[in-house]
Amino acid sequence: MDPAPPAPGGPPDVVVLTGDARPRGMADAERLARVRYVRETELADALPGADVLFVWDFLSDAVAGAWPRTGGPEWVHIASAGVDRLLFPGLVESGTVVTNSRGVFDEPIAEYVLGLVLTFAKDLHTTVRLQGERRWLHRETERVTGARALVVGTGPIGRAIGRRLSAAGLAVSGAGRTPRDADPDLGVVHPMERLGEALAEADYVVLAAPLTPETRHMVDAAALARMRPSARLVNVGRGALVNEADLVEALRAGRIAGAALDVFEDEPLPESSPLWDMPNVLVSPHMSGDVIGWRDELVRLFTANLDRHVAGRPLRNVVDKRLGYVGSPQRVG
Structure with a gap:
């Protein structure tokens, strides 16, 4: 310049x-x-x-x-x-x-989210573990085509995530401040007041919202209870969007199938956190946009x-x- x-x-x-x-x-x-x-x-x-x-x-x-x-x-x-x-x-x-x-960070984070979705659907984390154990164990995996993804947060990062997941064949919707029916990147955007209804329909819930007083702990016990038992939560927004204690309890109880977390309320994530040892949780150190x-x-x-x-x-x-x-x-x- x-x-x-x-x-x-x-x-x-x-x-x-x-x-x-x-x-x-x-x-x-x-x-x-x-x-x-x-x-x-x-x-x-x-x-x-x-x-x-x-x-x-x-x-x-x-x-x-x-x-x-x-x-x-x-x-x-x-x-x-x-x-x-x-x-x-x-x-x-x-x-x-x-x-x-x-x-x-828009496109790098969108790529990372797609990688996490594929990791869950294709059970890649288990494949890596089994390879380390020298175990040959055939499994069946899930399709991503046709799976439903809800992107919470409709800023540039959320929109990039929507485009990337749509290109991979997922049916994408969004949740944000301004509801609309035909968003070019997110399809139907649900109002935040109806987030619970949208959560109930999603196979993947991706958090890409900013942290504000209104969004702090937006994913709590009540929100997690609305999610499908087979659903996965992906957080690339801010750690405090999620009540971590409620998430741990929901994962332990099998109320949701898994979580991929790149951000946490306390960073680095304390060694004492139970999230480290959960087989259905992917932990990464706030690096989703760092290409x-x-x-x-x-x-x-x-x-x-x-x-x-x-x-x-x-x-x-x-x-x-x-x-x-x-x-x-x-x-x-």
Whole structure:
């Protein structure tokens, strides 16, 4: 890219909250702005006077505790699609613009979900286990063609999942805030108020919704009781969409057939969690969207938005802080 020249008032001050390592490929951003890299313990001292905060360590909870009472950054960008860790009162009630990394993870997560569905249907996890035991055991497996998938969450990730599952032959429907009958990617979209009815019809329930006060623990004992005994739950959204204690109980009681979980309320998943040892559960460490090159994509997206910020152009992927996700229109001036 050809970065815009620095703003007339001088380049903005950008604070980057890093985790174990700094993001690579920040040369263009460093030409556009004065960039300072900080860890969690340094964030509170770095934020006052900063123009921009880039939350590279998107699993950190440090921003809420470090947020200044006055004079916070005018723009915060997070290197993830979910923004729930930024929805604390001080930021939500401020004039600070929040943007996310919408678009980077859509297709990789959709591919991952398809892989999980095929793993369950074709019993691949059992095949791997039997191979390790050197056991030759013939089994019959399930068709995916014609199976019914309910995608909860109709944003870009949910839509990509819908397209991918439809291409594999599944009958896809959705659940979201706005019901409709002929969505091009999800078919019938059920209102969230009727989620229980939709759950009862699905062979696969895929959670791809943002975490908001309304969606927290949306899959609880009551929701799980509505699901078919043969159904599988797939969560690639946020861990707190599911009440884990209720899920463990439902799995133990055979009320649902299995679960594939890429996200959890507590990450890393504690070694004491019973989910680790359940034969009908697939556990992965929050990696469904992390394909080779994903970090480079995140840096490019932030740098492109920083270029727009410096040039005074509208930012992309602006989050509606009251809703907790990117609304419409998609940008602000």
